[in-house]
Amino acid sequence: MSFVEYSDFIQDGDVAIVYLGHESMMPVKVQKGAQTQTRYGVIRHSTDLIGQRYGSKVTCSKGGWVHVLHPTPELWTVTLPHRTQILYTTDIATITMMLELKPGSVVCESGTGSGSLSHAILRTIAPTGHLHTVEFHQQRAEKAAEEFKEHRVDHLVTVRNQDVCKDGFGVTGVADAVFLDIPSPWEAVRHAKAAMKRQGLCCRQGAGQRGSIRKKGGFTSHCSGWMFSPESRSQAEHHCPKTLQPEATNRRQDVQRTCEALADQGFEEISTVEVLLRVHDVRNVSLPLPDFGPDPSSQTEPGAATAAEKAAPNHASVTIKTTTPPREIPGHTGYLTFATKPRT
Numbered sequence: 001m002s003f004v005e006y007s008d009f010i011q012d013g014d015v016a017i018v019y020l021g022h023e024s025m026m027p028v029k030v031q032k033g034a035q036t037q038t039r040y041g042v043i044r045h046s047t048d049l050i051g052q053r054y055g056s057k058v059t060c061s062k063g064g065w066v067h068v069l070h071p072t073p074e075l076w077t078v079t080l081p082h083r084t085q086i087l088y089t090t091d092i093a094t095i096t097m098m099l100e101l102k103p104g105s106v107v108c109e110s111g112t113g114s115g116s117l118s119h120a121i122l123r124t125i126a127p128t129g130h131l132h133t134v135e136f137h138q139q140r141a142e143k144a145a146e147e148f149k150e151h152r153v154d155h156l157v158t159v160r161n162q163d164v165c166k167d168g169f170g171v172t173g174v175a176d177a178v179f180l181d182i183p184s185p186w187e188a189v190r191h192a193k194a195a196m197k198r199q200g201l202c203c204r205q206g207a208g209q210r211g212s213i214r215k216k217g218g219f220t221s222h223c224s225g226w227m228f229s230p231e232s233r234s235q236a237e238h239h240c241p242k243t244l245q246p247e248a249t250n251r252r253q254d255v256q257r258t259c260e261a262l263a264d265q266g267f268e269e270i271s272t273v274e275v276l277l278r279v280h281d282v283r284n285v286s287l288p289l290p291d292f293g294p295d296p297s298s299q300t301e302p303g304a305a306t307a308a309e310k311a312a313p314n315h316a317s318v319t320i321k322t323t324t325p326p327r328e329i330p331g332h333t334g335y336l337t338f339a340t341k342p343r344t
């Protein structure tokens, strides 16, 4: 098992995802002789997991069953042990697309936090790319390094325990993309610039302008992208705008400071994106058919109902599929600011 390569069978030492239900999953480190308690009873690793196919249905000691899934960055994001606030898949998908991450990309990131974004980056840039991730909290840096090893992606990542605002990323002129998720990203802009490749220009503009990502003049082979999300994820701003108004204002000021710092450092095409996911509810709706009265052409005697009218009384209805938009949009997570380092 590895987070960047699929294997068919569960082995000793793997990290598997035990799926108890859609809202209930947990990661399990598979170890010979170990047991895991679930609400459906015990799972015995040696007999129930090792040697079984990923995706198998496993019966627990109380007779209930679970599915055992191969880990993916998406499943890790919803099951990982939180050491910090994390990025979720909706934002991660946008970041991956906007920074044009692909196999072979070299990426710098700070802070590592709980490693939610890092795992997604690693899966995208494997097998030949590299992630340089910087975290100034020592235990978090050590724990992340330990997890990367357990998940067999450590060959693709270098973890540095340092302050990105003071000491930068520890590399110069190598990164295709830089991502900052720290409280004061404007303090690290010059280090982001230094970490990026010297050449290259790639435009990453939000979809708003033309409904698609614009690219400029074929410089895409040497891309240098940059982005940040201020540490603004938290309670849904949309749920209680009044109580969170000052916080929201602070966040916008933070975005402004970052945009100014980017412009001062010569970055171009600066844009800020907020990703709000609206999941529409698809459901069946039953609508009554209009009653146009008896069909005059098929009537035998005035006032007499036909056989068809007797079989289909006038309260007939039709069932159609429809969608309803959500009443609330939870999950404001942050503002994502993208910019491009121009060719020097």
Ligand SMILES: C[S@@+](CC[C@H](N)C(=O)[O-])C[C@H]1O[C@@H](n2cnc3c(N)ncnc32)[C@H](O)[C@@H]1O
Residues within 6 Å of the ligand: 084, 085, 086, 087, 110, 111, 112, 113, 114, 115, 116, 117, 118, 134, 135, 136, 137, 140, 162, 163, 164, 165, 166, 181, 182, 183, 231
């Ligand atoms: C919100 S968390 C990052 C979460 C991460 N993106 C994820 O998806 O799991 C922010 C992290 O940045 C770290 N951090 C804050 N300021 C830093 C700095 N100047 N240098 C390095 N790390 C920093 C914090 O210790 C924290 O772990």
